[in-house]
Amino acid sequence: MTKEIAPLKPAATVLLVRDCDKEQDTLEVFMVVRHHQIDFASGALVFPGGKVDDADTDAALVSHLPESERREDPLRSFKVACIRESFEEANILLARNRDTGKLVTHERLEKLASKYRMPLQNGEVTILQMVQDENLELATDLLGHFAHWVTPTFMPKRFDTHFFVAAAPPHQLARHDGEESVDSVWAGPNEIQAKADAGEYTVIFPTRMNVEALGKFASVDTVVADxxxxxxxxxLPEMEVTEEGRYLLIPKEAGYSVTRRAVDPLMDK
Known part of the structure; x- marks a missing residue:
C-alpha cells in the first residue's frame, strides 16, 4: 500500500543579520536553540521562525504595509509571519511608527514586548490587532527572499518554508523567548559551521546549507541586496537509497555547495 504523503504547512523563518569584525566572519546572524520538547528539530540551533498563522493572511493587514508592498504578493503572509515570529522568538520587531515613518525605538519595543509578545505567541491576540492598536506599519520591505525549502515527502510532518534575510535594527536588543527557544546566540556563518563540526551546536541540514550560503557575503548590505x-x-530534497546508506539530493540550480548529503539523524525524529 502506498504511504500517504503528509500535507504541507506554510512556514517562514528569518535570518536577522548584522555586520561584525571577527577573525572568521564579517557578519553574524541571530539564532535560537529550540526547546527539547518541541516536536521538530528539538535542541537544534535554528533561525527564528514558525508556521504561518491564519491571522497572518488577514487582508486587512495590507493597509498596514508600506505602499510599495501593497500589490498582490504570494509571499505576503510569509513576510508577515516572519515579522511576527521574529518579535515572538527574538524580541526584534521590524515595524515602523506610522506617525514618524521610523522603526520602533528600543524603548517602544520593550513596552510592546511586555504587552504583546506572549499573547501573540499564545494566540490571545493577532498581529492585526497589535498594529491597529499601536499605529504600526509592518516593514515587509526590509525582508529579502533568501531561500525556499520544502520538507521531503517521506517525512511525517512537512513544511513549505520561505527563508528571508533582514538587517537587525541596531537599537533593538535581540533575546530568546524562554518558551519555544531556551538559548540564543549571535554568531558568524563560519563560526557556526566550525562549532557544529566540533559537536558544540546541533544544526540540521537546511539550516546548515543556509548558514553556509550566508557566509558567501561580506556585509549585511550585500546579502540583502542579493x-x-x-x-x-x-x-525539495529527494531520497536516494544505496548500499552505503541513505542520501538527500538537492538541485544544483539552488546554488548550494553540495547536491548530495547523508541523511541527518534528526530527519528521522
Missing amino acids: ANATHTVTV
Missing part, C-alpha cells in the same frame, strides 16, 4: 535581486530556486 536576496532582492536574484531568483530563488525551490529545494
Whole structure:
C-alpha cells in the first residue's frame, strides 16, 4: 500500500543579520536553540521562525504595509509571519511608527514586548490587532527572499518554508523567548559551521546549507541586496537509497555547495 504523503504547512523563518569584525566572519546572524520538547528539530540551533498563522493572511493587514508592498504578493503572509515570529522568538520587531515613518525605538519595543509578545505567541491576540492598536506599519520591505525549502515527502510532518534575510535594527536588543527557544546566540556563518563540526551546536541540514550560503557575503548590505535581486530556486530534497546508506539530493540550480548529503539523524525524529 502506498504511504500517504503528509500535507504541507506554510512556514517562514528569518535570518536577522548584522555586520561584525571577527577573525572568521564579517557578519553574524541571530539564532535560537529550540526547546527539547518541541516536536521538530528539538535542541537544534535554528533561525527564528514558525508556521504561518491564519491571522497572518488577514487582508486587512495590507493597509498596514508600506505602499510599495501593497500589490498582490504570494509571499505576503510569509513576510508577515516572519515579522511576527521574529518579535515572538527574538524580541526584534521590524515595524515602523506610522506617525514618524521610523522603526520602533528600543524603548517602544520593550513596552510592546511586555504587552504583546506572549499573547501573540499564545494566540490571545493577532498581529492585526497589535498594529491597529499601536499605529504600526509592518516593514515587509526590509525582508529579502533568501531561500525556499520544502520538507521531503517521506517525512511525517512537512513544511513549505520561505527563508528571508533582514538587517537587525541596531537599537533593538535581540533575546530568546524562554518558551519555544531556551538559548540564543549571535554568531558568524563560519563560526557556526566550525562549532557544529566540533559537536558544540546541533544544526540540521537546511539550516546548515543556509548558514553556509550566508557566509558567501561580506556585509549585511550585500546579502540583502542579493536576496532582492536574484531568483530563488525551490529545494525539495529527494531520497536516494544505496548500499552505503541513505542520501538527500538537492538541485544544483539552488546554488548550494553540495547536491548530495547523508541523511541527518534528526530527519528521522
